[in-house]
Amino acid sequence: MKxxxxxxxxxxxxWTDRKKFREMNPQxxxxxxxxxxxxxSTTPKERFLKHKQGYRSKKxxxxxxxxxxxxxxxxxxxxxxxxxxxxxxxAIEMEKSLAEYLKKQGYAVWWN
Numbered sequence: 001m002k003x004x005x006x007x008x009x010x011x012x013x014x015w016t017d018r019k020k021f022r023e024m025n026p027q028x029x030x031x032x033x034x035x036x037x038x039x040x041s042t043t044p045k046e047r048f049l050k051h052k053q054g055y056r057s058k059k060x061x062x063x064x065x066x067x068x069x070x071x072x073x074x075x076x077x078x079x080x081x082x083x084x085x086x087x088x089x090x091a092i093e094m095e096k097s098l099a100e101y102l103k104k105q106g107y108a109v110w111w112n
């Protein structure tokens with residue numbers, strides 16, 4: 001099975017509304033965007049739509065990010081397309097590496 005990492009641009013209101021988001025991004029100076037980085041076994045587009053719908057598993061567990069559900073604007077393929085597709089283990093590592101890289105570039109980033 002192939003996996004992908006993806007990046008969603010978040011509305012900057014997330015910065016005002018979510019204390020945890022601010023705490024995770026002390027480097028953020030407001031010049032660039034707020035982002036969410038994730039990984040998926042579906043396409044990034046399908047996963048984004050599931051986030052926006054507040055997707056739940058068959059057992060009723062919420063498996064969408066509330067950050068993307070409430071604040072997600074659109075996918076940013078220019079920030080992730082070159083990394084896909086990959087194995088699950090590669091995607092797990094890339095999710096963290098990509099998030100850390102984007103933070104160093106001045107973005108505010110959330111990932112799990």
